[in-house]
Amino acid sequence: PxxxxxxxxxxxxxxxxxxxxxxxxxxxxxxxxxxxxxxxxxxxxxxxxxxxxxxxxxxxxxxxxxxxxxxxxxxxxxxxxxxxxxxxxxxxxxxxxxxxxxxxxxxxxxxxxxxxxxxxxxxxxxxxxxxxxxxxxxxLEPEPSRAPMYLAGAGILFGLVIMSTAVYMTKNGNGHAPDAEGQAHGAATDETGEDA
CATH class of the missing domain: 2.60.40.1190 (Immunoglobulin-like)
Incomplete structure (x- = not known):
């Protein structure tokens, strides 16, 4: 100016x-x-x-x-x-x-x-x-809902818990959860795989 x-x-x-x-x-x-x-x-x-x-x-x-x-x-x-x-x-x-x-x-x-x-x-x-x-x-786009994000996070967490439980149970024999002494319980079998 x-x-x-x-x-x-x-x-x-x-x-x-x-x-x-x-x-x-x-x-x-x-x-x-x-x-x-x-x-x-x-x-x-x-x-x-x-x-x-x-x-x-x-x-x-x-x-x-x-x-x-x-x-x-x-x-x-x-x-x-x-x-x-x-x-x-x-x-x-x-x-x-x-x-x-x-x-x-x-x-x-x-x-x-x-x-x-x-x-x-x-x-x-x-x-x-x-x-x-x-x-x-x-x-102005509405702010996306955070609910799907939380649900996805919860789903992933749930999946990880299931997977880790399955891996743990498999490592402890016969797919059964261990007792207090760490022994897996299930049907007893002899060396041939037959029921004892």
Whole structure:
């Protein structure tokens, strides 16, 4: 941001993620250009001049005004420039205390998301000059149940106990468990293998 040697204004480069502010009724999405008066959006906004992420709630592009906003909404992150490209990381807890007014990430449900980029050196700034995607769907896979893992572990353990018992019994003769003196009991046979 600032001015070029020729006196032309240079704007900050910026990136934003946009989500519906509240759970959607009947799958109705807010207008993809920063929401509308009926359905607002949460905008997670990063600029290269501050390297901070702020949270805005917008109800149309005319309500977009990041200047002076300090609210982070619990969002953390930063960006770096490398070979003419930015890498921006944003993170926040999947659930917040204000479920009625902030986006909630629910495992196993689709959540609409758009991405917006402002190229400041190209004069892109404000609510109506930028590159923006249509709505995409973000999906958080549910955490797999640990029950099958525990059952598999118990099955393996049970199998090992059976195997070790069988090996022990085989080593002690005739496949019978030893008594207290360590002698295997079974049918007595003589040297010819006949019953005694």
């Amino acid at each position: 600032g001015e070029t040697d020729e006196g032309e204004k240079v704007y900050a480069d910026a990136v934003a993620l946009q989500f519906p502010s509240t759970k959607l009724a009947g799958g109705v999405k807010p207008y993809f250009l920063m929401g509308d008066s009926t359905n607002s959006t949460d905008l997670w906004y990063w600029r290269n001049d501050t390297n901070k992420i702020i949270k805005l709630q917008t109800s149309g592009y005319k309500t977009f005004n990041p200047d002076g906003v300090e609210e982070t909404g619990g969002i953390e992150g930063s960006g770096v420039a490398d070979n003419g490209q930015y890498r921006v990381v944003m993170k926040r807890a999947i659930h917040t205390k204000d479920a009625e007014n902030e986006v909630q990430f629910v495992e196993g449900e689709f959540l609409p998301i758009t991405m917006t980029v402002w190229d400041g050196s190209n004069g892109e700034t404000g609510g109506n000059m930028r590159t923006v995607t249509a709505w995409y769907n973000l999906y």
